[in-house]
Amino acid sequence: MKLSLGPLAYYWPRQSVLDFYAAVAEAPVDVVYLGETVCSRRHELRADDWIEIAEMLAAAGKEAILSTLPLIEAEADLRLVRRLAAQDRFRVEANDMGAVRQLAQRGGGLPFVAGSSLAVYSARTLALLAREGASRWVSPPELSAGALARLVAEAPPGVETEVLAHGRLPLAWSARCFTARHHGLQKDSCEYRCLGVADGLALKTREGEPFLTVNGTQTQSAGVHTLLAELPSLEAAGVDVVRVMPQGEGTLDVLAAFREAIDGRQAPSAAFASIASKLPGSPCNGFWHGRPGADYVQGGA
Amino acid sequence: MSASLPPPRLPELVCPAGGLPALKAAVDHGADCVYVGFRDTTNARAFAGLNFDDAAMREGVAYAHRRGSKVLVALNTYATTTAFERWTAAVDRAADLGADAIICADAAILDYASRTHPALRRHLSVQASATNYEAIEWYRERFGIQRAVLPRVLSLAQVEHTLARTQAEIEVFGYGSLCVMVEGRCSLSAYATGESPNCQGVCSPAKAVRWEPHGKGMRTRLNGFLIDSFEADERPGYPTLCKGRFEVGGETYYALEEPTSLNTLDLLPDLMRIGVSAIKIEGRQRSPAYVAQVTRVWRAAIDACAAAPQAFRPQPQWHAELDALSEGQTQTLGAYSRPWR
Numbered sequence: 001m002k003l004s005l006g007p008l009a010y011y012w013p014r015q016s017v018l019d020f021y022a023a024v025a026e027a028p029v030d031v032v033y034l035g036e037t038v039c040s041r042r043h044e045l046r047a048d049d050w051i052e053i054a055e056m057l058a059a060a061g062k063e064a065i066l067s068t069l070p071l072i073e074a075e076a077d078l079r080l081v082r083r084l085a086a087q088d089r090f091r092v093e094a095n096d097m098g099a100v101r102q103l104a105q106r107g108g109g110l111p112f113v114a115g116s117s118l119a120v121y122s123a124r125t126l127a128l129l130a131r132e133g134a135s136r137w138v139s140p141p142e143l144s145a146g147a148l149a150r151l152v153a154e155a156p157p158g159v160e161t162e163v164l165a166h167g168r169l170p171l172a173w174s175a176r177c178f179t180a181r182h183h184g185l186q187k188d189s190c191e192y193r194c195l196g197v198a199d200g201l202a203l204k205t206r207e208g209e210p211f212l213t214v215n216g217t218q219t220q221s222a223g224v225h226t227l228l229a230e231l232p233s234l235e236a237a238g239v240d241v242v243r244v245m246p247q248g249e250g251t252l253d254v255l256a257a258f259r260e261a262i263d264g265r266q267a268p269s270a271a272f273a274s275i276a277s278k279l280p281g282s283p284c285n286g287f288w289h290g291r292p293g294a295d296y297v298q299g300g301a
Numbered sequence: 302m303s304a305s306l307p308p309p310r311l312p313e314l315v316c317p318a319g320g321l322p323a324l325k326a327a328v329d330h331g332a333d334c335v336y337v338g339f340r341d342t343t344n345a346r347a348f349a350g351l352n353f354d355d356a357a358m359r360e361g362v363a364y365a366h367r368r369g370s371k372v373l374v375a376l377n378t379y380a381t382t383t384a385f386e387r388w389t390a391a392v393d394r395a396a397d398l399g400a401d402a403i404i405c406a407d408a409a410i411l412d413y414a415s416r417t418h419p420a421l422r423r424h425l426s427v428q429a430s431a432t433n434y435e436a437i438e439w440y441r442e443r444f445g446i447q448r449a450v451l452p453r454v455l456s457l458a459q460v461e462h463t464l465a466r467t468q469a470e471i472e473v474f475g476y477g478s479l480c481v482m483v484e485g486r487c488s489l490s491a492y493a494t495g496e497s498p499n500c501q502g503v504c505s506p507a508k509a510v511r512w513e514p515h516g517k518g519m520r521t522r523l524n525g526f527l528i529d530s531f532e533a534d535e536r537p538g539y540p541t542l543c544k545g546r547f548e549v550g551g552e553t554y555y556a557l558e559e560p561t562s563l564n565t566l567d568l569l570p571d572l573m574r575i576g577v578s579a580i581k582i583e584g585r586q587r588s589p590a591y592v593a594q595v596t597r598v599w600r601a602a603i604d605a606c607a608a609a610p611q612a613f614r615p616q617p618q619w620h621a622e623l624d625a626l627s628e629g630q631t632q633t634l635g636a637y638s639r640p641w642r
Contacts, residue, residue, distance in 0.1 A: 071483055072433040073459055081435070097408075098435030101442075117486050119430070119499060121379040124409035128443075142491040142500065151382045171489050172482035172543075175454035175636045178557060182549050203556055204548045205527040212489075214549060214556065219482070221492055286495070292524060293492035 001235060001262050003255065004031035004162060006245040007067040007093075009170065009215055011194035014044040020246070021053045025060035027252050028259035031241060032057050033093055035067040035084075038218045039177070040077050041190065047083050054090050063091075070095040070117040071173045071217070093138070094118065104132040111135035116164065117173075121147070123154035136160040136241065141169050141225065144290035145237050152238035160240040166228055166254055167245025168200075168213055168281065169221040169293055178214045187217075198248030199280050210281060223284035223294055228254075229272040230288065231261050250278045269299075311607050312572065313579040315373065315472065316596045319351040319586055324361045326593035328370045331600030335365055336373040336404060338502075338585065343391040344375040345428055346585040347502030355394060362399045371401035375585075377426035378502045379407045389413050396421045404450070405429075406485055406499075411444035424472070425449040428498065430485035434466040441469045448472055448578060452484045457568060457637045461575040470578035475565045476595060476623065477583025479635050481543050481558035489542045494524045505541045512537070521545075562627035563635045566599075566615040569606045591626055598622050 005024060008017065024032060034050045034057075036042050045053075054064035066084050069077055084092050085102035088109055094100045095115035103112040114120060114129045114137040126137055139148055141164050152161050179201060180190035200215035202222065210222035227234060227242070234242060242262070244254050254275055261271035276283065286295030316332035318324035327335045338344030340352040353361060362372045374395040380388040388407070392414045395403050402422035405411045406429040414423055427450040431437045437449045448470040451460060464471045482489065484498070491497035494509040511522040517533035521540035528545035531537040538544070543557040563583070565572065572580065580603070582595050598619045606613040624632065 070486065071454065072436070073455060075462065078433060078435055096433070096436055097429075097431060097439045098433045101435050101439035104439075117430070119379055119406075119485060121407070121500065122382045122385055122409055124380070124382070124385060124412075125407055128408050128412060140488070140499070142488050142497060147381060154382055169488070169492060171492050172487040174482050174557075175456075176481060176558075182552070182556065201549050206530050206546065206548060206553060207527050208548070209526065211526055211547065219489065219557070287491070290495070292495040293488065294526075295495075 001231075001239065002030040002241045003028070003258050003262060004033065004241050004243045005029050005251070005255065006164070006167065006243045007033040007035055007037045008246045009038055009168075009218060009220070010198060010200060010246070010248070011039070011042045011044065011192070011196075011216065012198065013196055017045055018053070020251075021057065023252060025057055025062070027255045029062065029244075029255050031063045031065065033065045033067045037067050037069060037095060038173075039194070039216045040069060040074065040080070041187070041192070042194065042216075044195070047080060051087070051090070058090075065091045065093050065113055067093040067115065068095045068099040070115070071175070072096050072098050073175060094134075100129065100132055106133075109133075113138065113162075116140050116170075121151075123151050123156075126151065126159065127156045130156040130159050134159060136162055138162040138164070138243065142287050142293060145233055145288050146290060148239070149237040161238060162241035162243055163227070163234060163239045164225065165234065165242035165244065166226045166258070167224060167243075167247060169223075169225045169287075170218060171212070171221055171293075172219040174217050174219070177217050178219065179216045182214065221284065221293060222281050223296070224279045224281045225285060225287065225293065226272065226279070226283050227285055227288055228258060228261060228275070229269045229299070230285065231268040233288075247280050249280070250275070253278065312577050312603065314596070314599055314603055315579050315581045316592060317477075317582055317585040317587065318361070318592060319346065319348070320353070320589075321357050321361055321364075322589040323585075323587070323592045324372075325364055326589040327596050328365050328368050330593050330596035332370055332596050334371040334373050334401070334579070335361070336375055336581075336585070337361060338375045339391050339394065341387065341391070342500075342502045343378055343388055345377050345426075345498045345502045346375075347378070348507070348586055351586060355398060358394075358398045366399070372399075373402045373404055373424065374400040375404040375426065376410060377404050377406045377428045379499050380410055381500075385409070389417075392418065402447070408440070408444065411440065411446065415444045419445070422447050425469070426485075427452050427474070428485040430483050432483065434463045437463070437467045437469050441467065450474075450581060453480050453563065454483055454636045457571055457575075460577070460637070464575055464577065471576075472579035472581055473565075473572065473577050474563060475572075475580035475582060476599065477563060478541075479558065479561060479563040479633065493526050493542055505539075510540055559631065559633075561631045561633045562623075564623055564627070564632035565634060565637060566602055566619060566623070568634065568637055569602055569615070570610050570613050573603075573606055573610060594622060594626060
């Protein structure tokens with residue numbers, strides 16, 4: 001089983017991002033997804049910067065993959081997709097069918113990764129994307145262990161399955177920016193208020209219960225979805241790659257804990273115990289168990 | 302001066318029906334098309350007591366066709382690996398019952414339909430999240446879709462830009478409940494309740510809702526999560542997850558979206574000028590009386606705009622009628638207008 005690091009969903013200052021990935025180059029992770037996957041207004045790093053980071057990570061022995069925006073509204077967004085599709089140094093994670101069309105048109109080029117926002121819920125849909133050139137797919141977070149196993153059992157040969165195994169759940173995207181809205185600003189004049197909010201803004205119910213996380217145009221869960229303690233069930237379901245999402249603090253500790261468990265040096269439950277007190281929110285894993293995503297089923301199923 | 306301008310293309314008015322009475326109301330009040338769903342999880346309004354069995358569908362299609370209206374069947378949830386045949390059987394039934402088009406989100410279902418019923422028109426559902434012409438063209442090239450329904454996230458300029466660069470017809474939402482998130486990529490309801498538009502065909506499902514008297518007011522919960530709290534002088538609204546009042550940074554407000562309705566009557570001349578092929582009214586879960594009223598207003602507006610696009614002004618009584626029907630009694634131009642964004 002391979003270990004991946006998902007794309008950074010937050011807007012960190014340029015130097016923080018560069019420092020973060022310099023450390024990731026030394027971390028025990030196999031695959032690293034790079035790029036802006038939330039808001040096209042964020043520009044601390046441009047496409048060339050991400051490609052430079054990809055080169056650095058590739059030199060350190062990682063598989064670097066460039067991720068596209070899940071919400072493509074403007075021609076400028078499409079130009080960025082074309083830019084990524086035109087290079088053949090790194091694979092691309094397609095997060096919109098517009099990107100799939102571009103990548104399929106390359107013909108004979110690199111295969112691509114079908115991102116989780118492509119809404120693949122059946123083996124038939126996955127087979128269509130494989131025909132377009134997908135060699136790996138990332139399941140939608142709400143797919144349960146059972147549904148995933150049934151899909152993988154009928155998946156086209158040679159297509160790897162990746163599952164979000166740790167991090168806040170990406171739940172929704174909008175044309176509206178909720179961080180700008182919080183500050184009484186419009187999106188077009190947002191003053192880049194996301195910048196430096198390392199883990200997004202906490203959204204609570206009026207009873208003070210943590211519920212969601214506001215991250216610009218993206219809405220995440222408040223709970224930290226984690227399947228570390230349940231790695232054997234991921235393996236049994238046929239998962240090839242487990243994904244960890246970057247968080248404000250402690251991402252490298254999470255990667256190290258996953259590595260220990262994957263390599264069998266530590267029991268998954270013990271590996272989880274080593275990071276449990278450092279999560280930026282309460283743990284949850286309901287989706288994997290076919291329940292509301294916010295639920296937490298202790299001790300696996 | 303307007304004589305030199307080409308006459309605007311008349312967009313089809315596409316109205317919702319959760320049952321036969323609503324379908325008849327829509328047809329009787331001037332809908333060009335009525336969209337409906339089967340009574341199962343193959344469509345994104347899989348509510349108890351709603352939708353059509355085969356007999357009702359047959360009767361509805363006959364009623365609409367006799368009066369020159371079309372029936373579009375929404376099959377716009379995502380199929381599962383093991384129950385895939387539920388969706389393909391629904392495609393077959395729609396074709397057999399004489400539907401004029403199916404509205405689908407899942408590429409595999411479109412693929413099946415294009416091979417099995419090539420003569421049956423295929424519309425790309427809003428649930429497919431196709432917000433740009435590259436995505437729409439992918440579905441058109443691969444599965445021969447004739448029309449795409451745009452998610453409610455694009456500005457008017459972006460709709461125009463997209464429409465000019467695809468060969469597919471473009472349908473936009475004109476009126477009704479407003480999704481603030483990109484449709485087809487929203488798991489908020491699944492996170493709170495375990496049921497989602499993509500998989501179960503529901504958002505913030507009624508069975509997860511609790512109305513809880515609190516002092517002289519009311520609290521609304523969704524699977525235990527407090528979505529809103531109303532004082533005695535406030536009218537409690539249905540707890541749709543993204544339209545609750547929450548606390549962010551010490552402030553309590555509608556953090557994602559107000560309970561408001563989309564209403565694009567004011568944009569009608571622009572929508573017709575840029576060449577949208579159809580305008581959709583949301584609300585298969587609404588009553589026949591609601592459908593009748595909204596259809597009547599929009600029929601009058603489209604006809605008035607077609608007759609004199611330059612002079613078109615929405616009539617005050619149209620707005621008054623729609624105001625009274627709106628969620629939370631407020632309306633917005635949504636993403637079509639810049640300030641919203």
